[in-house]
Amino acid sequence: MSSLYLDNLKEHLALFAELHSLSADVDAAAAVLVESLRAGNKVMFCGNGGSAADSQHLAAELTGRFVDDRRPLAAIALSTDTSALTCIANDYSFAHVFDRQVRGLGRPGDCLVGISTSGNSENVLRAVTSAKEMGIHTIGLLGRSGGKLRALCDVTIIVSSPTTARIQEAHILIGHTLCGQIERGLGLCAAE
Template structure:
């Protein structure tokens, strides 16, 4: 029988090592600070934050919006934010009528406005529907932030502020993304 206690300890050590490593990554820390400043500036101008991702990254996109619209760590007015991952009717209609690669780009075309911020979340940096969304966001004058992993992939070059977690493990990248969202 497997020793799940030892496996759990190993995973927790890996997560702790990952957090320790990225907390010392000055480039990453500066990118997170720049992203926070950009988001705050945009929201103060009455603009909105738009997020998207796939799978666990979709959950992270929705989690971020919940923190912005909710109160997060203290009572305040709600902030304008929307996750493009929540409307299954829209997502499935766009996937069926166009292509799954267009499910986020088409929504950005509909609701994105210059001065808004689009945050694309992809652990590989290569998600086939995040890349067109980043391109559409840039075309429409949105600022672009990427929560990325590995080497940042193709998405890195499309982001005004790429935040790259330099790890090849999807779970460790996703854990870091949630920590960054909470930063």
């Protein structure tokens, strides 16, 4: 009998062995994030399910701290306000839960990070479309082939795997790397 853990670990290691190919995309995304924050703008994150949890996790790394004690950075996960989510979903539809918030909270020069393992989440697609119309930078942290979001986002980081769990594992590694690059890019790290 095969071990599910060992099977998952084998799949994880095989995917992670290929992630070096995303280095330029991760660097490009980090540059956009640093530029936005340096200019006094904010980062908004959105996603569904596990990607909502990743959004909240990464926003907290920025407003709290990641590695070193430093000033808080302006970041918000659009999936955390249950009153806004339920109001918008009830009055409009679930497809609008993020784009209404982007239009209400976003400003030109901000950055929206849309996280979607399929690249086809309707509410993330609408949020990215609204962001682009408003002059907000867009980054897609995506999976599989990147879906429809691939062509919409200014910068995409695509984890090419058919397995949602493996994509999410890679997304959090990439997200943590972006947080570290932001701290370095803004000169907020202690001397190494």
